Amino acid sequence: MKTKLENVKPKEIETRSFEIITEELGDKKLQPGTELIVKRCIHTSADFDYADNLYFSKDAVPKAIEAIKHGACIVTDTQMVKAGINKKALAKFGGEVYCFMSDEDVAKNAKSAGSTRAAASMEKAAKLGKPVIFAIGNAPTALVRLYELIQEKQIQPYLIIGVPVGFVNVVQSKEMIMETDVPCIVAKGRKGGSNIAACICNALLYMIDNERDYWK
Template sequence: MEFEHVKPMDIEKRSMEIIGQELAEMGISLPADKAHIIKRVIHTSADFDYAQTLTFSEDALERATDALKQGASIITDTKMAWSGINKRALENLGGQAYNFISDEDVAAIAKEKGCTRAAASIDKAANLNGPLIFAVGNAPTALIRLHELITEGKLKPALIIGVPVGFVNVVQAKELIMETDVPYIVARGRKGGSNVAAAICNALLYNLDSSRGAKKP
């Protein structure tokens, strides 16, 4: 068995090269403005299906970029997604990452309303000031609650990253988000996860973070 000798600092770069080569072998050409996001999701998941299923609203990247430049807050539905976001890159742009899933008031609201904590945490996040980016990688109920607040005119997110994974209401919740006029990045179908949500956030951040040098693929 032979191993490829790669310096630790070059592993990510080499991984992206391999992803690009394999996509080319599959005959898949990624849109230039979205390639850095799709490749980072593939890098995180080792799943090339995302080259076909990751779906962007027409103005998603422009609106997300503007929001991040204005110091947007990123709200996640899980601690895992929150942990995976590069906080330094976000703070360099004046933003913060939040996760309210373990907050006592969120637990109390969820119990009172008979809903999930993920849904209750969306209500708490709706009170934050400034542009809001929601990164949902686990709970379709969070997407459903976002849709309700948007429909009621109570919330206008700068971007929704809708990539929950699973079988119950996952596909339906993603489709709901794609019916709104809110910018979105959605992984169609059942696949997704907190790691995918964080990867998309980081791809957006790294494209703006000059401290990382040239734009990441």
């Protein structure tokens, strides 16, 4: 039996992918204003569970978009997330992407405190003096420290994207973030990852400025 391939031009592959996602979602109702983010997560992972497990706090998307438009920076917990974010699109609004995980002072502070580099990098981010969006795709300890910094009133993020993947304290750390009054987008449960954190950031950017027909 000969395998039959779809005849799709290279520049049309992404458009066709989103058509398939929309078709397979069928009558599934998504929270208004979040559809493109959910679909991009599915597109990135081929996992339709994101249609059910993505949590959006009230007005998280419009608040995040306004923050980006006013030059908010993005702080991540992995170089992979940083690499995956469309920095050119973010720079149009004056924003930058930071990842402090490899910084010597972060490693030193983590060792001194007996904590993780992820937690120490959140402490460094709290001293940036800039409006910040956090995109956490790997380390639940980053979310736990963010929660503590928020409770201590040392930081007030414009948005937390909480999508670490794994088993140890992953679910708990996400629930802690959902308990705060900070706008958040969280992948409930164990799923997530650096690719999902980056794609949510890009989805927000593309909702502001994008020429793709399927994205309008």
